[in-house]
Amino acid sequence: MRIFSKVMLVIIFLFLIAISIVEEVVVTGGLCDAMTDCLYLENLTDEKEDVRTLQIALAVDDLEYHWKNNESAMCYLVNHKNIQEIGLEISKLKVYQKENDLKEFRACLDSIKFYSQSYLHFMGANLHNVL
Numbered sequence: 001m002r003i004f005s006k007v008m009l010v011i012i013f014l015f016l017i018a019i020s021i022v023e024e025v026v027v028t029g030g031l032c033d034a035m036t037d038c039l040y041l042e043n044l045t046d047e048k049e050d051v052r053t054l055q056i057a058l059a060v061d062d063l064e065y066h067w068k069n070n071e072s073a074m075c076y077l078v079n080h081k082n083i084q085e086i087g088l089e090i091s092k093l094k095v096y097q098k099e100n101d102l103k104e105f106r107a108c109l110d111s112i113k114f115y116s117q118s119y120l121h122f123m124g125a126n127l128h129n130v131l
């Protein structure tokens with residue numbers, strides 16, 4: 001009976017390690033994708049007065065598409081309320097793009113970058129989060 005208990009303990013320990021690794025890969029990948037898409041959008045909007053161009057619209061749609069795919073995977077691992085702000089900012093981003101409000105458009109991009117950076121800090125696996 002003792003050997004069975006030790007085997008089960010090892011299996012549970014390996015399962016927890018696997019879940020931690022999957023969580024780290026999924027969360028970090030999703031947030032890094034959002035950050036990369038925002039940086040690309042920032043480069044597109046530098047020195048532009050009109051954000052209603054086709055290239056910017058496609059980049060915003062790509063950001064939204066990537067975020068929805070990544071968010072659906074992250075919702076199994078992270079509380080949805082913790083990551084919903086990025087989705088809300090992407091929705092605002094689309095509205096500001098249609099209204100050609102460059103100031104608010106850039107503010108939304110900055111908010112998405114801020115949320116991505118801060119979530120990477122507190123959702124990532126590190127010793128501080130474990131203790």
